[in-house]
Amino acid sequence: GQNIDQPTEMTATEGAIVQINCTYQTSGFNGLFWYQQHAGEAPTFLSYNVLDGLEEKGRFSSFLSRSKGYSYLLLKELQMKDSASYLCAVNSDYKLSFGAGTTVTVRA
Amino acid sequence: IAGITQAPTSQILAAGRRMTLRCTQDMRHNAMYWYRQDLGLGLRLIHYSNTAGTTGKGEVPDGYSVSRANTDDFPLTLASAVPSQTSVYFCASSLTGEGNQPQHFGDGTRLSIL
Numbered sequence: 001g002q003n004i005d006q007p008t009e010m011t012a013t014e015g016a017i018v019q020i021n022c023t024y025q026t027s028g029f030n031g032l033f034w035y036q037q038h039a040g041e042a043p044t045f046l047s048y049n050v051l052d053g054l055e056e057k058g059r060f061s062s063f064l065s066r067s068k069g070y071s072y073l074l075l076k077e078l079q080m081k082d083s084a085s086y087l088c089a090v091n092s093d094y095k096l097s098f099g100a101g102t103t104v105t106v107r108a
Numbered sequence: 109i110a111g112i113t114q115a116p117t118s119q120i121l122a123a124g125r126r127m128t129l130r131c132t133q134d135m136r137h138n139a140m141y142w143y144r145q146d147l148g149l150g151l152r153l154i155h156y157s158n159t160a161g162t163t164g165k166g167e168v169p170d171g172y173s174v175s176r177a178n179t180d181d182f183p184l185t186l187a188s189a190v191p192s193q194t195s196v197y198f199c200a201s202s203l204t205g206e207g208n209q210p211q212h213f214g215d216g217t218r219l220s221i222l
Contacts, residue, residue: 004150030207042198043151045210087150094158094207095166096141100150 004099006088011105012078020073020102022088030091034062034073037085037101046073046086078106111135114199114214121189121221129184129217131199137212139205140182141166142174144195145216151198157182158205189221 003025012018024032031050035043049055049064049071061074075082085101112133121127133140138159143151143166153166157176171193173185182201186193196218200211 033210042213042215044213048208048210050208089151091207094205095153095156096151096207096211097153097167098143098151100148 004088004090004097006086006099006102008100009103009105011107014078014080014106014108016078018075018078018104020075020086020088020104022071022073022099024069024071024088024090024099026069026090026092026097028093029066030094032062032064032071032091033089033096034060034071035087035089037087039084043087075104080106080108082106112199112201112212112214114197114217116217117215118218119220121219123189123191123221125189127186127189127219129186129197129199129219131182131184131214132180133182133199133201133212134180135201135203135212136179137201137203138179139202140176141200141202141211142172142182142184143198143200144168144193145198146195154184154197156205191221193219194221195219 006022034046037043047062054063059076064071083106087101088099089096115130141156142154155174157163199214202209202211
């Protein structure tokens, strides 16, 4: 199996920036995904990284370092609707393995 | 609206009963997946199918079976339910099974085994 670690919980203030880290150990790495999941809802796709570097998409950015087995998701200009769980998922041997998720709470 | 549909939304089931969770997609995706999500453990892959007529085992396949008779449907069957199978089950699909495309998830089925 894969070993994927991310913090359990994070809290931040509206308008601030939060960085969610994800470390992984895997063989046959073929990309890393970030998903957002609001409570009681389905996960939805946020970003995909397969090469090293930063991918920016509006208020959300994702970074990957394959040599370090490390990724982060950066959420800027936090809004109340960003309160959700954020799932790091590693593609290995064409199957996704998910971390347990990081619950982000945005306070006014 | 194109997407992926799961049924039922929720179910309470007696242990030992047989249960089939339904999943249908209309996006003409080749690959489909079943996951279970448990508190503190994240999503775990049960079974997958890269194309109609083929299936494969994921991380936690025991006690579950699947079939893929056509592109659109991917039912998950619990032959004899046990309490440890109480979970939220998500069906997902992606354009191909190569792993470099995002998976689209259904709204989930909340299953309680008593």
